Amino acid sequence: MADTSRRQKQAAPVSQDRSSTPVGADRVLLILRELAANPGGIDLDDLTKTVGSPKPTVHRALAVLRRAGFARLEAHGRYMLGDEFLRLAFSHYEARPDHLHMQPVLETLAARYNETAHYAVLDDRTIVYRAKVDPSAGAVRLSSTIGGRNPAHSTAVGKLLLSYTLPDDDAVAEWVGGAPLTARTGRTKTTAAELAEELALVRTRGFAIEDEENEPGVACLAVPVFLGSPTRPTGAVSISALTYRTPVSRLVDEVDEIRTVVADRGAPTAT
Template sequence: MIDSSPETARGEDRLVGSDRVLVVLRVLAEHPEGIGLEEMAKAVGSPKPTAHRALAALRRAGFASQDGRGRYVLGDDFLRLAFAHHEARPDHVRIRPALVRLAARFGETAHYAVLDGREVVYRAKVDPPSGAVRLTSTVGGRNPAHNTGVGKLLLAWALPDDAAVTAWVDQAPLERRTPRTKVSAGELAEELAAVRERGYAVDDQENEEGVTCLAVPAFLTSSTRPSGAVSVSALAYRTPLPSLVEAVPEIHAILREP
């Protein structure tokens, strides 16, 4: 029984009941449009009275409610708890599951980085599965923003036009890490304009010879401004940059996965 009292229910019955309530909660989450009692009973493989008792327990806790049609939906209290918990988690913790998926999919290193002045700081890193050559980047490490994919992605938002780019470049000379590094205001302005138009940034061996990178925005705290950038950084001989560019829609899809 789901709502057996401690005095009359055996320990294993309480465990089964708790499990059933959690299954009902999961089914509710899978039906944002609402679900009827009969549908719920079928979904959890229980008689309607049993499913109803589980829903009643969730309603008492504020974790379920009924809409105007009598269908069951997640309760506002549950949503408030979920969103409050999600917002309280550090951004690098929230993004890590996506980085794990990206590293596994491409067999390359995935990063999450934020902009700090003229540099990017790596907040999270997931290496590819064992056996692959790994990059030397470290969590907490820094790189100049202008020669990295994550940096250029975030600069494109921070410097909205050519005038802003020129003023930023004039503040200090840009380091040339490789022969491909863009160090003039004109080159960087052209690059950032392209980033704004296509929605992603690339590092074509501009920070380190032999290493390419593709970066996309991560909207963890706002739907209009990225909190940071996610990148797939690869050895150029193993994963050429054009193959990463072709995979941009897939990268976005992986980031959207729950």
């Protein structure tokens, strides 16, 4: 019994150390995170200090990552993420549907404003909702559905995307044609001249709004999303708000913050 007690007492400090020191797969993942956080590379000494493990242990983990192509050693002795890791990451990212890329953005915006957030794309004369996040339970929710459509000319998303598709007044007139556009409410812009003026404003501002033009009591602000080309949006994100609760003027005042959320793909901002 005495021998067992001594062994238990001797083992206790090791157990305590392991609780605060990464081991096995945890260590490897921590090293990967550090490599990602240092795009210019990090040397073994600094990596060892950051990870909090002995240098030989970190070196062995790096050797495993290098064999897999997930890390590489530069001539100046600094470790970086390997090309195979980057290839897998970008391949996975590019294969994901747009709406999965934008889901964190919509969740962040819906939580921040307690309003509905959409991601939508342009399809000829209509917009199609690819993703939607409603506000938390207890809030009034909109009737829009994923896969549902609305006229492009009466929605903020539609006007935002049309401003890229229709570059000038002549293009707008040709798109509208000879007949007036459908009036969804008394505020809907239904002529080519009205729409052309609106799209010119959108191009200047870099965002679009609609104030009860598609649905009474609902206002909306939309900003572009660039998942591929840096100059041609793949779609747009919008916040659709009940006007009695969130006036469109508030969304306009906070458009820079909204753009930041979209650009950061919904990552929470530091506080």
